[in-house]
Amino acid sequence: MSDPRRLKQEIRDPMARALLASAELDGPAPGARERAKLALALDAPAVGAPAVRSVRSLVSLGLIGAAVIAGSIALAPRGHAADPAELAGDAPVEVSDPLPELPPALDAPTSTTAPPDIAAPTDVHPRTSRAPVHATGARGASLLEQMALVEAARAALAARDPGRALGILDDLERRFPQGAFGEEATVLRIEAWQAAGEGDRAHALARRFLEEHPTSAYARRVRSEMR
């Protein structure tokens, strides 16, 4: 059985995406790795280098057990013996069935071909190996910007201001032509055009959307706009 795709590559909900992306933006303080190297005597301290932190503080505060430090418990990652949840009893359960389909809102697109004016959703983080935190951070930041614009467009539409919503969506597509929220943006554009009295344009775009994304989580919503 092959591994399922990562949730951040599957999930379409902007809020869920923002939460997942936020983890990528986290990282150690500058110099933390170098301090760790110093603590393990791997590197000679540079002149003026910041003071080395050590596990002494955790030990003195009683946060790290001597047994862990000595490795008598954590000698090898035999995993769960020290995990409270494991101690609480989580018997391994063998399952032969594959992971279930994600709920409709999380369905993966079956088509990656987008019409010319519909930005195709792209894998949010298609890397196969760890990239430096700053690089993934930039992607995450971009994702959050896109999410903020989608949310702003949605809010404008909810406030019955389709003109403003369309302006925001134009901005979104201009800044992120291959953005991660292409489908959401298109659906909002259909609704905005409809609300602005441009039914013909809304219907044309809706038809194209359904041709390209027949199994989209938004398909039913788009069909309802065409009635």
Place this chain on the structure above:
Amino acid sequence: MVPAAELPLTSAPYSAAPAPVLVRERLRACMDAHYDALWRALRRFGVPSAHVEDAAQQVFIVLANHLDQVKEGSERAYLYGTAVRVASDLRKRMARSREIASAAPMEDHPAPGLDAEHLLDVQRARKALDGVLAEMPMELRTVFVLYEFEELTMAEIAASLEIPPGTVASRLRRARAQFTAAVEALRVGSGRRP
């Protein structure tokens, strides 16, 4: 500065004596390759930011003490497995220590290049994420973090935690369901519509 020789280690201390060059190089390479990711994983496992640097250092000390028992190429799995246990040990001790639980405030170290307004969104999202993760049973949270954020394969997770691959799949499935439900609850709570 507290050099390694002064670390309060007990029965099997990390030796500050000069290690063979190859060992030092291997450890240094491990740190370069895995330190940042390990730091993030520890945070997502629930280690407060005030202690995560020490905890990460601790994980590498364990590795250093047992490097000769870790096969070349298995360092990553070993580090994550150790991180799970260091975090678990820390959480249990913190739970017993009100003094520590109310110690240093949480503090984030965002990636550079983000403006202040954006930072608020990121921090808010991350706070929400950590809230969602905190609601997960630890065995689900561990698998979720390793798979979704650290991008270990299911086989690697099984090796790291020494659990059957089927258990990894089962836990991931349950963790995803909990994550999705928790995000939906957040949306309902904040009045936002998809």
